[in-house]
Amino acid sequence: MRFTDKVCLVTGGTSGIGQAACVRLGAEGGTVIALGRDKKDGAETVRLIKEAGGQAVFMACDLAKPKAIETTVQKVLVKFHRVDVLVCDAAMMTFEPLVKLPLEKWDLLMQVNLRSLAQLTQLCLPHMPRGSAIVAISSVHAHQTTAAVVPYATSKGGLEAFVRGMSRELDFRQTRINAIAPGAVDTPMLWSNPNVKNGNEKIDKATVGKPEELAAAIAFMASAEASFIHGTTLAVDGGRLAQL
Template sequence: MRFKDKVCLVTGGTSGIGRAVCVRLGAEGGRVVVLGRDVADGKETVGIITKAGGEAVFMACDLAKPRAIESTVKKVVAKYERVDVLINDAAMMTYDPLVDLPLDKWDLLMQVNLRALAQLTQLCLPHMPKGSSIVAISSVHAHQTTANVVPYATSKGAMEAFVRGMSRELDLRQTRINAIAPGAVDTPMLWSNPNVKSGAETIDKATVGQPEELAAAIAFMASDEASFIHGTTLAVDGGRLAQL
């Protein structure tokens, strides 16, 4: 019960890693706020948590819209008066060579993957009490990547730079910030990737992680057990980055 009565705000909580994180935090006593665009999927996540005896609410929020983010954080603060844990999981990918990529798609991806993290951090920080935590979900693509996903890899590299920089602005004993870099994880995003479908990006199914395995690592980084971990990225990738 590491998150008993803590208000845990999770973006991308409607599926994949985000849903697994919501379920994990709810099972450990967290008061989970599930953010996402799909109402039906959001309610499904809430149902999983509440059926197991946890507490959760869904708030629809399109991270591509800064005003929606601002409005949602105001609702969270009005309801709970604080945010103890912020998990930034929601992300999107593009699969075009940069020379063929419309810049509006670049801008949209950066808004969802990167600017939303900055805005959520900015808005939540004044309401985060001592011992609170921010965890940003990065990717192994921030370190090693493939062709045709340059915007995604760029956003994740910048996310890790954001985490390092913000750790210099935040008091370790007040609010910690860290990142998790997943490898291949059994989620819709992985299997819908055209590079994976075509074989351009090779995936060894034996080393594909489960969302629950990522949720365990994310919960640890968000908990008081990680009280001396600040401004770093933990790779949770089944050893993928260790391969030549």
Template sequence: MRFTDKVCLVTGGTSGIGRATCIRLGAEGATVVVLGRDAADGDETVDTITKAGGTAIFLACDLAKPKAIAATVKKVVTKYHRVDVLICDAAMMTFEHLVDLPLEKWDLLMQVNLRSLAQLTQLCLPHMPKGSAIVAISSVHAHQTTASVVPYATSKGAMEAFVRGMSRELDFRQIRINAVAPGAVDTPMLWTNPNVKNGVETIDKATVGQPEELAAAIAFMASHEASFIHGTTLAVDGGRLAQL
């Protein structure tokens, strides 16, 4: 199995794409560290993995709090002494026009979506052995977006720039970094989006992906099979960007 004896840290592992990714990694032999804010959801993810014969733990972590991130990484390193795979999936959105958006919401979103990626990368890198991988979960909103989600789109565009820049600082034979950009995926984030609910953003249900499809792509990018892929973004969107 591709992740046997690998310690995989996944943010946003309590629902949607992150949860599906945790389950996929666990099924492929990983020791999965599930990060999220909700303990009940986290325990559910862990139970799913362990009942299938995998290994996982849940650690509560609010990515809006830098001290919590630092404490969480310290716990992981103390317990496992390394991080082989870092997957940054957790994200938040806002749904207001920029002129109406309190800048405190902008700051919070950037903290969760972007700064946490930088901090987790900074903290994990010293403990990542040769062959490790970082996968940041971006979005097609980095390339094709709608009104009222400017902060989210901005954070995802910056995330992809971060991946490109970090690829210049890392030797891909040691540690790789890439991004995966999902399109519309059947998750709570999609169906609770006010732009989707009010019809501003039209979603063809026939082209909505499943979390498991994204998990398969993320697992590939994190695996040794993607050893020559570095500093790029893989769009997993059912061809949405190809229609631009």
């Protein structure tokens, strides 16, 4: 039980990889705070965590709104007093060529995918005890991307640079920070991608990962077993990047 008595805050916790991470952390003894926008989905996540033997609460939070992030972290600290594990999974994508993309969409995506990571790190760090960990969810799109998803790929490249930079500011014995870069994973985000639907991005269903496989990697990177891993990105992609 690697997360017994650990307070685990997970963004994007109501579907896909984030939800699987919540269930895994809870099953390993963690008290999970799942963040998301939809209360119904949040209730389902809490049910799954409790069914797996964990403890959980859902808190509604729109990561596009900095004030909402600040308020939510304050609620977490009032209730739990600390954050042992921070998993930043929530993300959005756009599917337009850059020349056709309204810059308001660029700004919104960067707010959700990148600025929220910086804000959550800034707010949580003073309340993260020795042995704590931050795991940020990147993407193979930071390294190998397709047309019409430039903002998403840019945000994930920035996320990995953030992780590397923050590792120089943190004592890894106090708080570690790392990233996970998933490949194609069986989530709503993958199958709703227009590039996948129209065949511009080829997906071999035989090599698509499961959310639970990503959750296992997240749990490892957040655990004391990874105590000497700091400032790096772990690709969990079924070998996709190895084919470059």
